[in-house]
Structures are given as C-alpha cells and as structure tokens.
Amino acid sequence: MTPRPAHPYFDTGFAPLAHRGFSRDGLENSMAAFQAAVDLGFRYLETDAHGTADGVAVALHDESLDRTTDGEGVVAELAWSRVKEARIGGVEPVPLLEDVLGTWPDVRVNIDVKAVSGIVPVAEAIERTGAHDRVCVASFSAERREATVDRLSRPVATSAGTSEAARFFVGGLLGLGTLRSLREIDVLQIPWRVGMMPVLTQRHIRLAHEAGRSVHVWTVNKREEMESLIDAGVDGIVSDRADILREVLESRGMW
CATH class of the missing domain: 3.20.20.190 (Phosphatidylinositol (PI) phosphodiesterase)
Incomplete structure (x- = not known):
C-alpha cells in the first residue's frame, strides 16, 4: 500500500496535544482551559463534539450536561439556547466548536465526534471556519468519522x-x-x-x-x-x- 500524502495537520513534527485543554480546576473543554493550553505554548488541542437539537456543534465530552456543568439534559435533545446557559464547573460556558476553531487560527484541533448528532454540525463548523488544514477528525466510530468527512469540501486529517x-x-x-x-x-x-x-x-x-x-x-x-x-x-x-x-x-x- 502506498502511504497517503502528509496532511498539513502533521507538519510540525511531534504533536503534544492538550486533552480537553488544560485545567486543574475541572473546567475541561472550556475556552478558559483551551486558552490556558495555548498560553503554555501548545499548538495542538484535543476536544470532543456533540450537536444540539437545532444543529449547533458544541465542544463537550459527555452526551449530557450533568457531569461537567451546572445544567442537566442530553445535549442532542436540547436547543443551543438552553445549552449555552449551562456553566462548566459552575463558571465557564459550554463553547461553540466554531469558537474553538476560530479563536486561535494557528492552532490545530483534534475533534472527536462523539455522536451522530455531531456529524453535520461539526462539518459545518469546519467549513465556516475554513479550518481544514489544521483539523483532525476522530471518532470511536469509523462510520461516524467518514460521514463527517464526506460533508467537507476539502480533506482533513483523520484518525x-x-x-x-x-x-x-x-x-x-x-x-x-x-x-x-x-x-x-x-x-x-x-x-x-x-x-x-x-x-x-x-x-x-x-x-x-x-x-x-x-x-x-x-x-x-x-x-x-x-x-x-x-x-x-x-x-x-x-x-x-x-x-x-x-x-x-x-x-x-x-x-
């Protein structure tokens, strides 16, 4: 098998990835945690993504708000207007994936698509930010990863x-x-x-x-x-x- 051409996502050599950002205070997957990693000098962030009931991609690991935020409910069953009221650790809002991709234009982002609800919203967030060259799309489900990638206009790295x-x-x-x-x-x-x-x-x-x-x-x-x-x-x-x-x-x- 001929090796695939290298994607720009990998062009920095060794990749140190900040898992859900960097926080010692339970603020995982918050903009504050991502900023802390960037402030340390990290140029690779790892995050997770779900889609809300009205098709908005959010950076959140769990399918529900219950563990990491002061809110409750399954993200895929809630509108963004409800999800955005929740606070991670009672402090930080749940970020839009689009904000994670757009805030640091020189940072690469590994996105784990956690559920079917995230497929279309994640693809749309990547398209709107034009982040193809600095995104790796991952998922435990190869089918879910491929369904996301198939909706993109340009290649991204894949896991x-x-x-x-x-x-x-x-x-x-x-x-x-x-x-x-x-x-x-x-x-x-x-x-x-x-x-x-x-x-x-x-x-x-x-x-x-x-x-x-x-x-x-x-x-x-x-x-x-x-x-x-x-x-x-x-x-x-x-x-x-x-x-x-x-x-x-x-x-x-x-x-």
Whole structure:
C-alpha cells in the first residue's frame, strides 16, 4: 500500500496535544482551559463534539450536561439556547466548536465526534471556519468519522476508529497483515495500555510508520510514561498534564 500524502495537520513534527485543554480546576473543554493550553505554548488541542437539537456543534465530552456543568439534559435533545446557559464547573460556558476553531487560527484541533448528532454540525463548523488544514477528525466510530468527512469540501486529517485500531493491534501482535486496517486514516490515536497492561509495542509503531501513518497515544499524564513512549518512537501524546508534557519535551529539545 502506498502511504497517503502528509496532511498539513502533521507538519510540525511531534504533536503534544492538550486533552480537553488544560485545567486543574475541572473546567475541561472550556475556552478558559483551551486558552490556558495555548498560553503554555501548545499548538495542538484535543476536544470532543456533540450537536444540539437545532444543529449547533458544541465542544463537550459527555452526551449530557450533568457531569461537567451546572445544567442537566442530553445535549442532542436540547436547543443551543438552553445549552449555552449551562456553566462548566459552575463558571465557564459550554463553547461553540466554531469558537474553538476560530479563536486561535494557528492552532490545530483534534475533534472527536462523539455522536451522530455531531456529524453535520461539526462539518459545518469546519467549513465556516475554513479550518481544514489544521483539523483532525476522530471518532470511536469509523462510520461516524467518514460521514463527517464526506460533508467537507476539502480533506482533513483523520484518525482510526475503534474497529480499525483493534484490527491493527491484533494483526501487529500476531504478525499478520495490518495495512488494510489503516487504509482510510492518517493517524492511529490509541491508548498505550488497557487497564494495567501495555498493548502498544515498538512493532506496532514501526508497522504504522512503514505505512506512512503517525501514532498518537492517549491519555498519558505521568512523566516516566511520556518518556518511555517518546523513546519508543510515538509521534504525539495526548495529556491532561500539559505542564508536565511541556517540561518533558523541553528537556529533550523537542518543544
């Protein structure tokens, strides 16, 4: 299989991704958390997206407002006029995905499309902001990712869904062919272990690189684990501890 051409999303080399921004105060996926990551120097942000009942894309991990905000209800069943009243941690409003894409024009954004409700609104937000060159569309569902990408006028970077990543992992462990599972994607964004058991091996990383694909690992918050993964050759790390990740990369001359 011929490797796909590199997308501009990857043109900065190693990718440190701030997971839902950077907040030690429970303000995940808020504009304040994203700004904190940008202020640390991060140029890769990771976020999640749902669509409201009236077709507005919001940056929020959960399907409901209940855990992270002072509001209640399933986002896909609520109008934007209701969702925008909720406050993350009782303080910060739920951001429009369009605002995340538009506020920092030099920042790349990894968008995990969490539900069918997000497909059309996410595509529309990318189109309105013209953010194609600095967006990676991800989803646990390959079908949901493809449905989003199919609505775009220009290519974006794409990440493996759960089924694609699983086929790649099993094939790598058993020494079977793995390239077919990577046909539709640019990057494997995967956990490096399941529970306490590491599952990502240097063989996996080598096979992905031979196929012209990058490997990003989530969610890594300990310094020694970051160090180990960088030594193994991964191309990016997703972390809640953007401060520690920056220190590690600075110490290696990779920042």
